[in-house]
Amino acid sequence: MSSQQFIAIDENPEQDQSYYSGYDSESSEATEKSTNTLKSSIFDYRFENGRRYHAYRDGKYMFPNDDAEQERLDIIHHTYLLLLNGELHMAPIVPEPTRILDIGTGTGIWAIDAGDRRYPDAEVIGTDLSPIQPAWVPPNVHFQIDDAESEWTWAKESFDMIHIRHLSGAIKDWDALLKEVYKNLKPGGWVDLSEYDMHLFSDDGTYHEGLGLYKFYDLVNQAAAESGRVFNIAGSLKASIEAAGFINVHQEMRKIPVGTWPADQKQKTMGAYILLTAESAFDAFGMRLLTNFHGMEVTEVNKLVNSAKKDVHDRRIHSYSKHHLYWAQKPLP
Numbered sequence: 001m002s003s004q005q006f007i008a009i010d011e012n013p014e015q016d017q018s019y020y021s022g023y024d025s026e027s028s029e030a031t032e033k034s035t036n037t038l039k040s041s042i043f044d045y046r047f048e049n050g051r052r053y054h055a056y057r058d059g060k061y062m063f064p065n066d067d068a069e070q071e072r073l074d075i076i077h078h079t080y081l082l083l084l085n086g087e088l089h090m091a092p093i094v095p096e097p098t099r100i101l102d103i104g105t106g107t108g109i110w111a112i113d114a115g116d117r118r119y120p121d122a123e124v125i126g127t128d129l130s131p132i133q134p135a136w137v138p139p140n141v142h143f144q145i146d147d148a149e150s151e152w153t154w155a156k157e158s159f160d161m162i163h164i165r166h167l168s169g170a171i172k173d174w175d176a177l178l179k180e181v182y183k184n185l186k187p188g189g190w191v192d193l194s195e196y197d198m199h200l201f202s203d204d205g206t207y208h209e210g211l212g213l214y215k216f217y218d219l220v221n222q223a224a225a226e227s228g229r230v231f232n233i234a235g236s237l238k239a240s241i242e243a244a245g246f247i248n249v250h251q252e253m254r255k256i257p258v259g260t261w262p263a264d265q266k267q268k269t270m271g272a273y274i275l276l277t278a279e280s281a282f283d284a285f286g287m288r289l290l291t292n293f294h295g296m297e298v299t300e301v302n303k304l305v306n307s308a309k310k311d312v313h314d315r316r317i318h319s320y321s322k323h324h325l326y327w328a329q330k331p332l333p
């Protein structure tokens with residue numbers, strides 16, 4: 001399958017993966033017609049308040065998928081490489097994996113890095129609601145349009161690792177998702193999961209309730225709850241991982257500074273990366289949630305976003321985000 005083709009694999013649950021893999025080579029008129037319908041339903045993006053959102057499963061996901069968002073996701077990937085000391089994951093997978101799945105792959109940057117740099121002999125598959133992955137990718141990397149919350153149609157027990165990064169606020173039922181992940185891993189396979197808290201922290205009280213930045217996160221969390229989504233699950237996923245049946249469950253929290261305030265050079269670099277993302281991040285996190293679910297006008301949201309942006313550039317505010325890293329293994333029979 002060429003990586004330019006984006007087919008919604010669960011539009012027709014009767015069909016298995018291999019059918020869709022050969023989709024474009026099918027020549028019948030009916031097939032072409034339905035391919036076009038699927039393609040247009042995937043690319044028929046929704047535009048709201050200056051941002052572009054996914055079309056497949058319209059309205060399901062709250063963050064945009066436009067160029068600014070893609071740039072943000074790629075910068076976060078580089079920040080994570082620093083956070084993980086150049087590694088792509090925490091799970092100690094041995095032997096070398098042959099099949100890896102990256103759910104909610106975004107621009108596919110992790111999947112491409114994994115397939116190109118780390119596991120050139122493995123097949124790496126990335127799935128997402130948005131077809132925003134590049135066309136030219138290593139031959140062992142593939143992308144598919146799929147809703148991770150629909151029933152999975154992969155061959156059971158076929159992945160050595162399933163990677164999940166930053167789906168906070170996107171997933172309604174983490175218990176169900178992790179059960180599906182468990183079913184689809186080979187015995188001995190690993191889940192590798194990283195999520196962040198939707199609030200900031202400081203150790204010296206410089207991040208506090210009086211700030212626009214603080215108010216922004218508070219309102220976004222309120223709006224998320226009003227929309228039926230919970231953003232702040234990052235620290236509490238261990239129970240869901242254990243309930244799914246995993247063993248060797250590890251949890252580690254690491255901090256990423258917001259801004260260039262830290263003295264340490266590596267921390268400062270990570271903070272500088274976050275500042276680069278701040279230009280579009282607050283709008284991305286807040287615009288759809290606050291206007292659609294919290295009754296705020298666009299001008300009000302813009303004001304809030306601007307005051308959050310001003311605060312992250314204030315070096316007297318020593319804020320950081322908390323990133324919860326989990327890795328856990330499916331038992332061998």
Ligand SMILES: C[S@@+](CC[C@H](N)C(=O)[O-])C[C@H]1O[C@@H](n2cnc3c(N)ncnc32)[C@H](O)[C@@H]1O
Nearest residue numbers: 061104105106128129146147148149165166170
């Ligand atoms: C914050 S981005 C993270 C992207 C990527 N994991 C990374 O770390 O670079 C979340 C991604 O998950 C996708 N997403 C949200 N809900 C999803 C779902 N139910 N099924 C599949 N992908 C989903 C979004 O379209 C978006 O690209």
